[in-house]
Amino acid sequence: MPRPIDPALRRARRLQIIDAGLTAFAEHGYAGATTAEICRIAGIGSGTFFHHFPTKNSLLVAILELGVEETIAFFTARDPQRPPRQVLSDYVEHAVGDLADPRAAGFITVVGGLTAHPEIAAALQADEDTTRSRLRDVVAAAQQQGQVRDDLPADRLAVWIMLLVDGFASRVTTGGFDVRTEAPLLQEQVGALLDGPRSTPTTPC
Template identity: 30%
Template sequence: MRTVDPAKHAAKRATIVDAAAGCFAEKGFERTTTADICRAAGISSGSLFHYFPNKRAMFTAIFTDDAAETAGRLETAAKADDQWEALLDVVTELAGQVAHPAVVRLVLEAAAQAARDDEFAELIRRNDGALRDGLAVLVERAADAGLIDPGVTARAAAGWVAGLIDAMILRASLDPDLDLPAEQAVLRTILVRFLRPVSPPDGA
């Protein structure tokens, strides 16, 4: 057997990705130096470039890793009994991430980078597409149960639900004193009025 321990390799890789994410969130992609990442991860420059071919790869790794996490969340939600409640829960959880300033900054940085890096934009679009698809499934199933206004298509609804989560992220970035629970309540109100039937079968 070679001296390569896959688990150890993965762990070290994760350490670097974490350190890099912290740096990118704090200073942005361009202004983060590879030396910064070395310092944050406690490793040498030589070691860093053994795990990643260049700075850009460290950045993209953050978002490929995150996509897997979101996919898991959506999968769990799809198994719930009440798909409408599951939808609200997923939105609340995703919107709740704005409590972490680093997440907000990484999203903004990703959006800015995607605007001028086609390959990276493709990755971000894939992630967003997967999110919208997952949300559309929840909407469609809730609609089958009569919990959604038939006048709204699942795809259009999913797109704007994702948009509302994005809006929450931008609001959080603009207002450091954002009252998260209050905003989530308004977000919930918007979702209910936007999506639920005008005369709901139950009183939610």
């Protein structure tokens, strides 16, 4: 008599709304995206939206939390035997893969500077912290194995990897920047970052 409600349906509906939110936020920014448009994209009524997310804020937070989960999943799935330097390269490739969806790129650039609502700021910080600490660990491992320069602390290198990815994302939204074409150059830049400055040309033969 009670309710054999399918939790999978609920989850699917949530994802449907999250997807619509990603689209709308990427296109108009957080404040510029209206819940009405998100509902239109998701093909639902406004009541349904708020049935699943108590506030617009909470939708953004949910999207960010999904990103955190994905980041954790990525690093968790790494083969422990794989050389750390390769893992860093894999990460960049993984990030590029995400950015192949222009909505992801738009979302990243658009959401970057949200500090107004504390909940959002906290979620953004959590996202940042997760990626940063995971990258730092891998960088540190690579340093220990001599695969990465060690004149800079692992944390700083981790931040710079994120910097390069963010810069890359910021270009995706402008026209004439093909993710696949430019990906090798991104890898090249990350490589230069991790190798450090070219040994002085004084090196004799």
